[in-house]
Each structure stands twice: as structure tokens, then as C-alpha cells.
């Protein structure tokens with residue numbers, strides 16, 4: 281079964297395992313003439329790279345991307361773009377203990393039950409190393425978007441860590457690049473640093489909420505029933521490792537609102553329709569409104585923690601397991617660039633679908 285691809289026209293297939301020689305993405309359907317080089321993709325991979333600060337895993341990976349095909353003289357040719365990242369930190373002996381034991385919270389047990397064979401080294405295919413390939417594909421998608429909808433900006437940030445939420449009053453876009461949590465609330469970044477430091481020292485971990493916003497998306501992309509823009513975004517975000525919940529706009533909180541509070545009122549602005557608010561998260565009936573497209577996802581706490589946990593072996597014996605060495609107190613931090621990449625791939629995919637079926641929007645207002 282081929283379940284390693286996503287996207288309709290901008291079709292991304294990822295391949296590789298945590299401790300294989302390399303992993304990557306094969307991107308089919310990228311338009312020709314997109315200016316791209318390895319440095320442009322590397323920029324985004326560096327953001328996801330492990331070991332950048334004490335709040336992320338110390339696995340040392342260069343995460344250097346190589347473009348193997350589909351690019352000639354600095355431009356895409358319209359043929360498949362093969363992006364490859366070599367695994368340079370394959371310390372298999374670190375993982376000897378999990379050959380027979382199933383790590384709680386990991387996919388070891390389900391992969392074994394399903395396939396009857398698994399690459400246990402670092403989680404194999406279920407490892408979030410795979411997300412490096414998505415980030416590489418997302419880097420290419422961003423460059424292609426520039427050609428079709430140059431005003432689009434895709435920005436991800438952390439809005440919550442454990443029980444601690446950002447204060448929306450402190451929201452400042454310019455802060456996002458200034459702290460290790462990619463958060464727009466400078467005060468939250470300070471508080472979270474102390475909180476996470478304590479957790480890290482105690483060997484524990486915590487979950488997080490990541491918000492990804494696409495600004496400048498033109499009205500009209502998406503589809504009304506299947507392949508709604510929100511359907512595809514939800515699937516894309518939910519496919520990221522450790523994601524357990526996805527919301528669009530108001531999300532679950534919409535259930536608490538009344539109709540008059542929730543439905544964004546429409547006004548006529550100088551350049552077209554404007555909305556009083558954005559509870560819809562920039563999507564109505566599966567189609568973009570022209571407002572910010574807002575997606576939020578919950579990342580569960582890191583399962584590999586420095587605490588002894590009960591589990592079983594392949595032969596069904598009860599035992600215990602403990603993660604030695606590397607430990608990431610909050611994988612939500614490294615999920616930020618992954619969420620951005622998925623947003624970029626989905627937005628590009630829908631821009632291409634829209635261009636194919638409609639071209640310029642047909643319905644005029646005013």
C-alpha cells in the first residue's frame with residue numbers, strides 16, 4: 281500500500297528511516313521555473329534541526345539537504361524534485377534495549393502488531409526524523425508560492441506549553457524569531473524557559489500548542505465538499521508525529537459561542553470585503569476568505585523520558601524501560617517548522633488546484 285504521499289497536484293512522497301543512510305522527499309508536480317537552491321531549503325531545515333538549544337534533543341544531525349533531481353541551472357524543471365538528507369548520527373547501540381521492548385507512547389507496539397517486522401533503531405519510519413523531509417518539501421513549496429501568490433506569508437509559533445498559554449495582549453510578530461520557543465509573547469518565553477528547565481532537569485516532558493498562520497492567502501482557494509482547505513490542513517497537521525488535536529480558527533472553543541458571537545460580520549472595505557473578526561480561521565465552506573488562515577495543533581508530551589516506565593516485550597513478558605541519554609522536554613518546539621512546512625505544501629497545492637480549475641476568481645463583489 282502506498283501511504284507515504286500527500287497532496288493533490290503538489291504531491292510529496294517522503295521516504296527513509298531514523299537510522300537508515302538517508303531520508304528525503306520526492307516532490308512531483310512542482311511547477312517549472314521556480315528559483316531554488318539547497319541554501320533556500322537549508323534555511324528551514326536549520327530551524328528544525330536538533331540540538332540548537334538546551335530545550336531540544338541533543339542528537340547531532342547536520343540535516344544537510346541535497347537536491348538530486350528536478351532542478352537545472354537554479355530552477356525547477358517541472359520533473360520530480362528529489363530532496364535527500366543523510367543521517368549522520370546513527371548511534372544504533374543507543375537503541376539496543378528497544379529491540380524487544382515496546383516504548384510506551386511510541387509506535388513500536390503498533391508497528392510490530394501490524395507489520396510483524398520493524399526497524400527498531402530510533403523508531404525507524406515512525407521517528408520524527410521523517411519530518412525533516414517534510415520541512416525540505418515545505419521549503420520548495422514556499423518558493424513556488426512566491427511565484428503564484430507573492431503576498432503569502434507562513435508563520436508558526438508556540439501559543440501554549442503545558443498549562444501556560446501566551447497572553448494575546450503581548451502578541452508581537454517580531455518576537456517570534458527572538459526566543460527558543462518561537463513564541464510571539466516575550467514574557468511567556470521568559471516564564472517558559474524557567475518552567476521547561478525544571479522539567480528537563482527532572483527528566484520529564486510536557487505538551488504544547490502550536491499555531492500556524494498563513495497571511496495574504498487570496499480568497500477562493502479550496503473546494504466545497506471533499507478536499508476542503510480545512511480538511512486538507514487538518515489531515516496535514518494531524519499527520520505530524522505526536523499531534524493529537526487540530527483546530528481551525530475558533531476550533532473547539534466555537535462550541536461555547538453563540539451564533540451572533542461566532543459568525544464574522546462582513547463589511548465593504550476599499551479593496552473588497554472585510555470581516556469584523558476571524559472566528560472562521562479564514563475558511564468558509566472549505567474555501568479561503570482572504571483573511572488569515574489559522575490552524576492550531578496540540579502536541580503530546582515527549583514519550584521518551586528519563587523515568588522508568590512499565591511495558592512488555594515481544595514475547596509478552598512484563599518488564600520496564602527507561603530512556604537513556606537524549607531527551608527532549610517538549611517536542612512542540614521542533615514541531616513549529618514542521619507545521620509551517622505542512623501549511624506551505626497545502627496552500628501551494630490548493631493554489632495550483634485553483635489555477636487549474638478557475639484561474640482568476642469569477643465572482644465579483646462591488
Ligand SMILES: Cc1cc2nc3c(=O)[nH]c(=O)nc-3n(C[C@H](O)[C@H](O)[C@H](O)COP(=O)(O)O)c2cc1C
Pocket residue numbers: 337385386387403406407408411520521522523580582583584585607608611614615618
Ligand atoms: C519534531 C518532532 C520531534 C520529536 N522528537 C521526539 C523525541 O525526541 N522523543 C520522543 O519520545 N518523541 C518525539 N517525537 C514524537 C514521536 O515521534 C511520536 O510521539 C511517536 O512517533 C508516536 O507517534 P504518535 O505520537 O503520533 O502516535 C517528536 C515529534 C516531532 C514532531
